[in-house]
Amino acid sequence: MHSNRAVFLDRDGTLNADPGYISNPDQITDLLPGAIEGLKKFKQQGFLLVVVSNQSGVGRGLIKPETLPLVNAKINQILAPQGIQIDRFEMCTHKPDENCICRKPHPGLIHSAAKALSIDVSQSVMIGDRLTDLECGINAGCKTIILIRSGDGKKTEANLINEFKVDFVVDDLVEAAKHT
Numbered sequence: 001m002h003s004n005r006a007v008f009l010d011r012d013g014t015l016n017a018d019p020g021y022i023s024n025p026d027q028i029t030d031l032l033p034g035a036i037e038g039l040k041k042f043k044q045q046g047f048l049l050v051v052v053s054n055q056s057g058v059g060r061g062l063i064k065p066e067t068l069p070l071v072n073a074k075i076n077q078i079l080a081p082q083g084i085q086i087d088r089f090e091m092c093t094h095k096p097d098e099n100c101i102c103r104k105p106h107p108g109l110i111h112s113a114a115k116a117l118s119i120d121v122s123q124s125v126m127i128g129d130r131l132t133d134l135e136c137g138i139n140a141g142c143k144t145i146i147l148i149r150s151g152d153g154k155k156t157e158a159n160l161i162n163e164f165k166v167d168f169v170v171d172d173l174v175e176a177a178k179h180t
Ligand SMILES: [Zn+2]
Pocket: 092, 093, 094, 100, 101, 102, 103
């Protein structure tokens, strides 16, 4: 039975600042404002925390494959004193022209996490700053789709078309936790 609920989170621009192709864990010194408090609230609500991230910098040769887990570990190092952790990191390391099934907006990363952690995607949430994040959540069948105004979020909001299925637009993860 897939009975767990998860919040699927984009990484760069949603959890941490996005300087582009983060290739060294030292580039992450803190999470974005409200992120830690928001993640705590998700945990209190009983959600698993899953990061789903396109990291084509690996396929492009800009990020060493062995460095990627160290960057992710840095996020959990920052969270450890708060008593919470990201439960799983799902990364697509392919280049766009490889036509893989995991690069967002494809739902492969969510499907992979759902299988590993017995997640009921239809009771889960997707949060991100780019259209591809939102489309990934929609393609996977998430219950709630949330656009965050950090990272590229304001630009994404400005370009949203009316019919597009975004449930909420929020300033930070604390506000997101009011809608999950
Ligand atoms: Zn991929």
